Amino acid sequence: MLTVLTCAIGLSAQPAKRRTVTATKSNSSTQKKAAEKKADRAALMFPTSAEMPEDVVWRRDIYRQLDLLKDANAPLYYPVEPRGKEQNLFTYLFRLWLSGRINVYQYKIDGNESFDAKDKADPKELLNRFSIYYEENDGKVTVHESDIPSAQVTRYYMKESSYFDQRSATYKTRVTALCPVLMESSEFESIDGEATGSTPKPLFWVRYDDVAPYLSRMPIMASNLNNVTNMTVDDYFTMTRYDGKIYKTNNLQGRVLPNDSTRVKEQKRIEQQLKDFEENIWHYEAPKDSLDSIAAAKDDADSKRVKAKRETRAAESKESTKTEKKSTSRRRSSAAAKAPKSSSAPRVSARRQRR
Secondary structure, eight states: OHHHHHHHHHHHTSOHHHHHHHHHHHHHHHHHHHHHHHHHHHHHHSOOOOOOOTTOSEEEEEEEEEETTSTTTGGGTOSSSOBTTBOOHHHHHHHHHHTTSSOOBOOOTTOOOOOSGGGBOOHHHHHHHTTOOOEEETTEEEOOGGGSOTTTOOEEEEEEEEEEETTTTEEEEEEEEEEEEEEEEOSSOOTTSOOOSEEEEEOOBEEHHHHHHHHTTOEEOOOSSOOOOOEEHHHHHHTTOOOEEEEEEOOSSOOBOOSSTHHHHHHHHHHHHHHHHHHTTTSOOOOHHHHHHHHHHHHHHHHHHHHHHHHHHHHHHHHHHHHHHHHHHHHHHHHHHHSOOOOOOOOOOOOOOOO
16 A cells, blocks of 8 residues: 555656656657558558569669650649649659658769668758758648749659569569759759759659559649540559650669760660560570571572572573574474475586687
8 A cells, every 4th residue: 555655646746847748759659650550551542563572583773864844754743833632743742751651861972862761851951951941830840832842843863673573474664763853043064964054953862662652642634635634643653654864774883874975875775775675585595606507507508599590590591492493493494395396497508609
């Protein structure tokens, strides 16, 4: 009884401020758990394609640049300002991030993505760095719709992975990461080597699998001819409806494509490599020596065939010539035999006249 009485006195003597802090922490943890459950529920209600296995036998990672002012990429940019329930991709991602539903990660100097916990972007630090106006109330960061720089985000960096899945024996291409790029007016050259008069400022990286459940319920109008919103953003990326130029590949040296006249040639070469691998994945390519021997044998057979044809033609021509000569001789003999026999001409003798 004394022990129970002592515990009761200690609880009643706890400062009111401490009790309030404890209650606040409990409420925040409850809200956090509720948000996590909400995110998990969204992922279950809108399932997307399975993640790419880590032990695939072949994979090629490339980085593309999407210009949202092109017609193929315009569904990700319009409407520039939110219009009712309609909004563009950056506004949607920005709201998901500020509401705590997804995590975004710092864009490093080398341009490579990292989804480690230490690379998570702090909201206030990122907003201050890019001069995005925000308000903070009770530790919660709020950005009004008019302050979201959706009109300036006219470009995306995208990581794309093409791989062969040996489990399902399929060749797939999927988006693995997105990075919205803020285009700021400037006289410097852009990362793709084009003189655009604007400086690209990559904002953050976001893991595509984290946002796929939300993008699968975001409808977009993918055509100017058909105004029915019969496609989602996830469908748009899954069906590779975008048009992006390659600016970097995942290589040992970590180099980007050169900003000179060879850039376009190098882009075409990489695209052709991916196309050739996909087309020839089920074909057996014979060794080079075998191909050379087959080609030599084929050439030899062709030459023999041509020579035989020439000899046959020469023999036929010679035989036809002989036949023609024989027929001509026979015609002449027949004509001579049919002609009437004439008597020989009389002899004419000349006598010398005597005087």
